Amino acid sequence: MTAKHLVFGVDGADLSVVQAIGPGGMPAFHRFMNEGAFAKSRSVLPPATLPNWSSFLTGVNPGKHGVVDFTLRRGYDVSFTAGTIREVPTVATHLDRAGLRVACVGFPATWPPEKLKHGVFISGWDSPVAFEADRSFVWPPDLYDRIRQRFGTPSFDDVDEFHSDRPGWIEALADRLTARIERKTELASWLLRQGPWDLFAFYFGETDTAAHHLWSVHDPDSPRRPLALRGDAVEGAHPTGLERVYQAIDRAVGRLTREGRGEVTVISDHGSGGxxxxxxxxxxxxxxxxxxxxxxxxxxxxxxxxxxxxxxxxxxxxxxxxxxxxxxxxxxxxxxxxxxxxxxxxxxxxxxxxxxxxxxxxxxxxxxxxxxxxxxxxxxxxxxxxxxxxxxxxxxxxxxxxxxxxxxxxxxxxxxxxxxxxxxxxxxxxxxxxxxxxxxxxxxxxxxxxxxxxxxxxxxxxxxxxxxxGSHRDLGLFIAHGSSVMAAGEIDMALLDATPTLLARMGQPVPPHMDGRVLWEILDLAALDAAASRSPTPPSTLSSPGTEPKSDRGKEGRVAARLRALGYIE
Structure with missing residues (x-):
């Protein structure tokens, strides 16, 4: 086992799309759902990317962690922000303080990376470099050199979404996104082998990009469906571009789960629709x-x-x-x-x-x-x-x-x-x-x-x-699978419940400042007790947020550039 617990953040993943594709097209997701628990998880409102990923990573609502949007307004002026304004450490730091080995890779609003004593932390797309990452978003810094030597300079955006109106851009998008997923999977597989890990958390953003740009091509009823595609009787004959991206994620998650051989959580920050x-x-x-x-x-x-x-x-x-x-x-x-x-x-x-x-x-x-x-x-x-x-x-x-x-x-x-x-x-x-x-x-x-x-x-x-x-919806996706989870089927839950539930599955106490609840109804307590007796958990030093990260106003310019390049602001 190279990872006891694997978490896959899949941006914008929507349960209805997974269910529509079915087990033939997404066998890994459907096996996890059939053998474990799943939900249309309720996002923090509004269902925006930064506040929801920040809520999942910290276990608290935006009123506590402070990341409400991509910008902060001061009077009639706005300024650009990033993970530097987050006032609560992520669960990676909590677990690191407890002596656990954690890899946290690619999640938005996490720059600068948290300096883990026992693990690695790679910041996501709010890093200070818009297209190619540098050492400042990787901890420890020498890991950046190893990644660059083996995989090339890390890149966040290789499709340039500001030119989506160019001829052929839409038609090529699914191929380019699936190729990116494959490259990221190779990186994730290599990082897994640097373990063993107590928690390995990895982020995929391609489903969100695909939903934003390809929904009207995917959905025959979309009022924005291109006229050239209206009336086509090919529904179900071949996967749409959006479905192909979802299927690529399923292949990636399936492979990494086989290699990691641990418990699985799949979660999205929000859902998607037309x-x-x-x-x-x-x-x-x-x-x-x-x-x-x-x-x-x-x-x-x-x-x-x-x-x-x-x-x-x-x-x-x-x-x-x-x-x-x-x-x-x-x-x-x-x-x-x-x-x-x-x-x-x-x-x-x-x-x-x-x-x-x-x-x-x-x-x-x-x-x-x-x-x-x-x-x-x-x-x-x-x-x-x-x-x-x-x-x-x-x-x-x-x-x-x-x-x-x-x-x-x-x-x-x-x-x-x-x-x-x-x-x-x-x-x-x-x-x-x-x-x-x-x-x-x-x-x-x-x-x-x-x-x-x-x-x-x-x-x-x-x-x-x-x-x-395509646009955001407030019902996303949650899947839990592994020996600690019963075959509970579909459940009712909120995004904020995912973090305390993850800690409970890891045998860790839930800090009192967290806002969600443990989903006890899906947990196999006998299996958790047996796991605890086989592998005692190190004494926990989890604490309520006390040392608050300070904003780095001088670096907001680089953060702003990344947000603009990703298209969340114009």
């Missing part, structure tokens, strides 16, 4: 309902947006990266801030939005907090009630259905000392006939556009940083 062709301009809604006022003229916002587009699409990736590094993220932060908020007249604004497609949320222009705040803190309860009533009454102009399901305060979703990093209100939107609405920035809307419009055919395939055919 995007509609319906666009919602949230700040325009706020303007028309009296919560926000735009300036009559705002040349800065269009100029900032143009500069961003030029950098993202017109510059070679290496030069793009170097430019975004300059000045500790001063330039990208300034451009992002002006693009989001430049058109807003603060003197006439009570509520405003970042208009992020993956993170529908609202900020109050609060007096004493914002530089030009207009809302007295005493008015917040009344404002919240007015805002809820307005948004819950918002109707889709094409079918009359409600758009907003729930308006949450941040305190309803998060708890902990860093809850104030979150927006004041977060929105849970209905689906439009099973497809998500597309939030787009009002500043980029065609002249004369109201709160809604439909995408033109030329926009259906989208582009990174704008609406894409």
């Amino acid at each position: 995007s509609s062709d319906r666009v919602l301009y949230l700040n325009r809604v706020l303007e028309e309902t009296g919560f926000l006022r735009f300036r009559s003229r705002s040349p800065i916002a269009p100029a900032a947006s143009f500069a961003k587009r030029l950098a993202l699409r017109g510059l070679p990736p290496g030069l793009r990266e170097r430019l975004f590094r300059l000045g500790g993220a001063a330039l990208p932060s300034w451009l992002e801030s002006r693009s989001r908020f430049g058109p807003i007249d603060w003197s006439g604004t009570r509520v405003f939005s970042d208009e992020l497609n993956y993170f529908p949320a609202l900020h109050v222009n609060l007096r004493g907090r914002e530089p030009e705040g207009t809302v007295d803190p005493k008015e917040l309860p009344r404002l919240g009630a007015e805002l809820r009533a307005t948004l819950l009454s918002l109707r889709d102009p094409w079918d009359g259905n409600p758009i907003v399901r729930t308006v949450f305060t941040r305190e309803e979703l998060f708890h902990g000392p860093h809850t104030d990093r979150a927006p004041d209100f977060l929105l849970d939107l209905h689906l439009a006939h099973n497809y998500s609405y597309n939030l787009m920035p009002t500043a980029s809307a065609p002249p004369g556009t109201g709160p809604f419009r439909r995408l033109a055919e030329g926009e259906w395939l989208g582009k990174k940083g704008r609406s894409l055919p």
Whole structure:
């Protein structure tokens, strides 16, 4: 046995896709499900990448670990963040303190790597280098040299998603992603052999990339399905590109499980689904309902947006990266801030939005907090009630259905000392006939556009940083398999339950600061007792978070460049 416990993080993996492919196409996943436990795990809301992976890795909600989004807002300015703002160590550090050997590889929002005494830590795609990793994201540092010598310079992105509209890009994507999965599997296999490991955790992000770009090609009912594919009677004859990527992940997980010969956890940060062709301009809604006022003229916002587009699409990736590094993220932060908020007249604004497609949320222009705040803190309860009533009454102009399901305060979703990093209100939107609405920035809307419009055919395939055919869902994937797990079938659970359950399966006590629960209903306690008697667990020194990592503001420029290169920000 080279790893007692294997964890596979599969970004955006959706249980419904796994079930639709079936055991013939994904034998490893289905064997684990049949012999163990599985669930549509509930993501932390909103189902965004960084807060959910950070929650899984720490076992606490964003109000405690502090990673709420890719950026932090300070007044009317945003700055780029990474794992350096996470205030709670990952489970890798907890286990390392207990004397266990851990390998944690590739998870987002983990740069800089945690300096494990007994293991290795390789940071994921929020590392400071956008396309090729350097020694700063590997611990111990000499491991980087060994990886580079054997596998070449580690690369995060070899498909350049900002040019997804180029001829042939979509058609080649599945092949390129499956090839990347195979390369990463070779790396994982080599790292496994450097064990034995008590915990080996490895991240695959290719399922998320495939879902974002290939959903309309995969789904015959997608309103954004290319016209050339409509009416094709080939469903089921050959795997779609999305299915091929899922099958490649199954092969990778199956191989690594055979080589590791340990217990298995498979988890995703969120699920995936299709995007509609319906666009919602949230700040325009706020303007028309009296919560926000735009300036009559705002040349800065269009100029900032143009500069961003030029950098993202017109510059070679290496030069793009170097430019975004300059000045500790001063330039990208300034451009992002002006693009989001430049058109807003603060003197006439009570509520405003970042208009992020993956993170529908609202900020109050609060007096004493914002530089030009207009809302007295005493008015917040009344404002919240007015805002809820307005948004819950918002109707889709094409079918009359409600758009907003729930308006949450941040305190309803998060708890902990860093809850104030979150927006004041977060929105849970209905689906439009099973497809998500597309939030787009009002500043980029065609002249004369109201709160809604439909995408033109030329926009259906989208582009990174704008609406894409696939989007996130709040139900992801969880699978547990091994001698410690009974054949429990499908269960009910939340993402935050996965971490304490993993610790329990490893024979480790669960720190009291963790938010989830142990899924005792799936555990074979007799098997756990027998394992403990055969291999006593070292005394645990797990502790509540006390030493908080400090933010490294000087490195945010490099982090921003990585986020931009991945397309989470424009």
